[in-house]
Amino acid sequence: MPARPRLRIATWNINSLRLRAPLLRRLIDALDPDVICLQETKVPDELFPHDALAEYGYAHVAHRGMKGYNGVAVLSRLELAVADDAPDWCLKNDRRHLLVTLAAPGGPVDLHVFYVPAGGDVPDRAANPKYAHKLDFVAEAGAWFAARPGLRRTVLVGDLNIAPLEHDVWSHRQLLDVVSHTPAEVAGLNAWRDTAFVDAVRHFVPADQKLYTWWSYRNRDWRASDRGRRLDHAWVTPDLVPALAGHTILKDARDWPKGSDHVPVQIELTL
Template sequence: MKIMSWNINSVRLRAPIVLKVMEEWQPDIMCLQETKCPDEAFPFKAFKDSGYEHIHINGMKAYNGLVIFSKFPFEDAQIHTRVGKDDCRHCHVRVKGIDIHNLYIPAGGDEPDTSVNEKFKHKLDFVEEMTQFLPENYTKDDKVVILGDFNIAPHEHDVWSSKQLKKVISHTGIEREMIETMRETLNFTDTARHFVPMDEKSYSWWSYRNKDWKKSNRGRRLDHIWVSEPLKSGLQAYDVFLDARNWVKPSDHAPIMVELEG
């Protein structure tokens, strides 16, 4: 089973490249974040015509939003609110006995101080709530995938310069500590670092402001796919599809994908 995650930054604007990724890399399940599309305006037909009959959406106009496309039927599909906000940042489905949670964790604004930056507080509260949610709803024996745009780069080589970014939101000490605590709740495996050694650079996002993004390679690994213990032994591959970051009207994120047995 191939499971993909991608912050698409508008599903309607970038539907052509989503369809291109579907055709070229054939994920069985594709989870998008930042779809920026209300449910009533979602372009279902194009994706169903491409073989993705099963679609779970949680969208709103102009901001946030999630979708999960699947070639397999859903055994369950839910939408969750976080931190008391109905802002389309968490949904999940069950496919072939695996619960797949699609997250779009808040970016957090610019100032890493909760006393003056409500957006940063919202981000930390979201992660804290997820840290409570996971062990309340699952055990380490359950088959669970947590993925999406976490807006946090937890390790030194998940950013182009840990020293220069240590006080920049997405790589601050508190964010890195909290996202690791969340991962450790059910001993999830960070699939990227399962395949890519900790001392090697690995990114999934490059700013639009950097026109020659590939040459400078000032990236961050903000997008993640975690799997629970029962799925770890079935991990076969992890990929970041850099080509998609170079297409016409790209997202600033590249798609990431894991392949599991079964």
């Protein structure tokens, strides 16, 4: 029997595309993804570095960016179409979401790329507008997906800026009052996921095992202390769960020269 076609989707908060574009070669060499989803590209659409990325072999590119912060992009070996009906989340036009349809084996796959607001430092809606925006964004996203029951062949990836499980952070007890792991954020993210999705990485890694994708720049020896959080996620609709064939968290990328504080996450499906 011939092997079923694969689809590898990688997601990475690159933390400035123009600064770190050369590191995409290392990602490609390590993971050989068919699709690369980027967050925090920090580049307006008119300055997107198409020429610098052309050598990487991803002929199909979509992006939504702005100057200095936020921004999302998709680099794909597969043909794609960009949806023109994606919401303007919280009416801020802050370029945190991109929806494309991939011409994938076996039929189209809808791919959502998200960059959820970080939320500032104070976990208080009244005192911190950034935290309020984050909670509102997550709630609005959850409501939007809840209004679309029966989604199929859909993948959602990105820097969701929330570590929902006890072992998605280095210390559940010490981080309960730290933005990214507060009960309000966790409840919102879980409600969003449960509208339509399964956590594809935790499909492979049991919930009682520590798992991180981000380590702070402030930590001088991040490997020794290993005070990480799992902020970067990949979800799939239940119909795609049987197609899940593997995952990779490219932890070594945290040591790349001038690397991001996030590392790439990849899922592989056989379609």
